[in-house]
Amino acid sequence: MAKTHVTMKVNGAEVEGLVEPRTLLVHFIRENLQMTGTHIGCETTHCGACTVDIDGMSVKSCTMFAVQAEGSDIITVEGMANADGTLSALQEGFRMMHGLQCGFCTPGMIVRAHRLLKENSSPSEPEIRMGISGNICRCTGYQNIVKAIQYAAAKINGVEFQEAAE
Amino acid sequence: MIPGSFSYHRPASVADAVKLLVDLGEDARPLAGGHSLVPMMKLRLATPTHLVDLHGIAGLKGISRDGQNLVIGAMTTQHELLASDDVAKAVPILHEAALLIADPQVRYRGTIGGNVANGDPGNDMPALMMTLGASYRLEGAGGARDVAAADFYQGAYFTALEPGEILTSISVPVPAAGHGYAYEKLKRKVGDYATAAAAVVLTMSGGKVATCSIGLTNVHETPLFAVDAAKAVIGTSLDTAALKKAAAAASAIMAPAADARGPVEYRKHVGGIMVTRALQRAASVAK
Numbered sequence: 001m002a003k004t005h006v007t008m009k010v011n012g013a014e015v016e017g018l019v020e021p022r023t024l025l026v027h028f029i030r031e032n033l034q035m036t037g038t039h040i041g042c043e044t045t046h047c048g049a050c051t052v053d054i055d056g057m058s059v060k061s062c063t064m065f066a067v068q069a070e071g072s073d074i075i076t077v078e079g080m081a082n083a084d085g086t087l088s089a090l091q092e093g094f095r096m097m098h099g100l101q102c103g104f105c106t107p108g109m110i111v112r113a114h115r116l117l118k119e120n121s122s123p124s125e126p127e128i129r130m131g132i133s134g135n136i137c138r139c140t141g142y143q144n145i146v147k148a149i150q151y152a153a154a155k156i157n158g159v160e161f162q163e164a165a166e
Numbered sequence: 167m168i169p170g171s172f173s174y175h176r177p178a179s180v181a182d183a184v185k186l187l188v189d190l191g192e193d194a195r196p197l198a199g200g201h202s203l204v205p206m207m208k209l210r211l212a213t214p215t216h217l218v219d220l221h222g223i224a225g226l227k228g229i230s231r232d233g234q235n236l237v238i239g240a241m242t243t244q245h246e247l248l249a250s251d252d253v254a255k256a257v258p259i260l261h262e263a264a265l266l267i268a269d270p271q272v273r274y275r276g277t278i279g280g281n282v283a284n285g286d287p288g289n290d291m292p293a294l295m296m297t298l299g300a301s302y303r304l305e306g307a308g309g310a311r312d313v314a315a316a317d318f319y320q321g322a323y324f325t326a327l328e329p330g331e332i333l334t335s336i337s338v339p340v341p342a343a344g345h346g347y348a349y350e351k352l353k354r355k356v357g358d359y360a361t362a363a364a365a366v367v368l369t370m371s372g373g374k375v376a377t378c379s380i381g382l383t384n385v386h387e388t389p390l391f392a393v394d395a396a397k398a399v400i401g402t403s404l405d406t407a408a409l410k411k412a413a414a415a416a417s418a419i420m421a422p423a424a425d426a427r428g429p430v431e432y433r434k435h436v437g438g439i440m441v442t443r444a445l446q447r448a449a450s451v452a453k
Binding site: 004020021022023024027043044045046051058059060063064065067068111116130131132133134142 | 167168169170171172173174175200201203205208219221245268269270271272274275295356357
């Protein structure tokens with residue numbers, strides 16, 4: 001099958017490559033771009049480990065072809081840190097609240113939570129849980145993932161993070 | 167999992183898309199949000215040799231008011247549907263149901279046109295469209311035609327769409343002001359299809375049901391329009407006897423598959439319960 005030339009912006013940098021039409025976006029990111037932060041989990045659109053941000057939308061990159069991303073603006077977990085290389089509020093939240101155990105779901109969780117907080121900078125706990133309902137943590141560490149996102153929301157809003165009593 | 171090889175086409179107009187589908191024949195499939203088709207292609211349950219991506223056609227997106235109808239472009243995503251004040255105010259059952267479809271990531275890509283045109287009995291929007299009396303605009307080489315949602319579904323993945331036709335928009339009559347509505351969906355987890363689901367749109371007058379329509383999801387190889395169940399409650403105050411009659415009438419037309427969501431009897435039983443709950447909740451929000 002003839003290959004197609006694609007160009008897109010990933011984490012602010014223009015990238016290009018030759019892909020078959022059937023190449024999934026996640027494979028283009030991991031194999032062509034050698035950016036392996038975006039994980040492949042279930043490969044069936046359920047787990048959310050492959051979530052990337054495309055033109056302001058959280059998308060499961062295993063369920064989109066690379067040719068469809070032509071001209072788009074993509075952010076992966078590699079693009080989540082602050083410009084000076086320090087941890088973003090979300091990354092800091094995951095670190096401070098122990099928002100990961102095995103860490104496999106973490107890139108998808110952080111990229112999804114990034115868009116969630118862009119759309120709603122003060123989500124309630126139910127809104128956070130609904131907001132990450134397309135991301136599965138098979139360590140079942142949701143409690144601390146929710147706290148990590150609450151921590152980040154507080155930091156973004158310039159208020160002190162108050163951990164809810166359990 | 168990697169799909170089979172295919173050629174990718176991205177037409178810029180409906181006419182070009184139709185021409186491609188006609189010229190390429192039955193090995194070509196239109197691609198909307200891709201959240202049903204791409205997983206099927208990865209499992210090699212679908213092996214189209216040509217994909218005609220509809221994302222390049224600007225005119226297929228958007229929500230507008232046309233008299234008493236809300237017209238929704240086929241490529242409008244579930245996320246865009248949820249963001250629309252027009253939808254939330256005029257046809258709130260669509261907002262309620264869209265929130266129960268899959269998960270946030272899928273809703274950013276999944277389209278209402280794909281949801282209704284795919285013919286998957288598990289999709290939520292088809293039964294809603296029947297309940298609302300919606301119609302679909304189908305465009306092909308011979309021009310455009312409108313088909314009522316109630317006449318569109320013929321079998322699992324088998325619809326009134328002819329080869330070379332594309333579903334381009336959905337026209338939803340806006341229900342009466344003060345109508346009651348509810349979509350009750352029993353599912354095992356976020357992202358799952360319904361074990362059984364029921365949509366109800368009704369109006370109340372003097373404490374009694376004046377008008378009522380009921381649709382059912384995933385309890386048959388097609389979505390169902392439960393006419394007898396609706397008739398059973400019109401003129402009643404939704405007393406226990408009327409609710410029982412409606413649930414029984416709805417269960418009588420259900421023919422669900424036995425699968426991981428439960429055996430046939432169970433799915434029919436909970437289907438009746440979804441009808442009862444949707445009727446009660448719809449009546450409680452009617453003004």
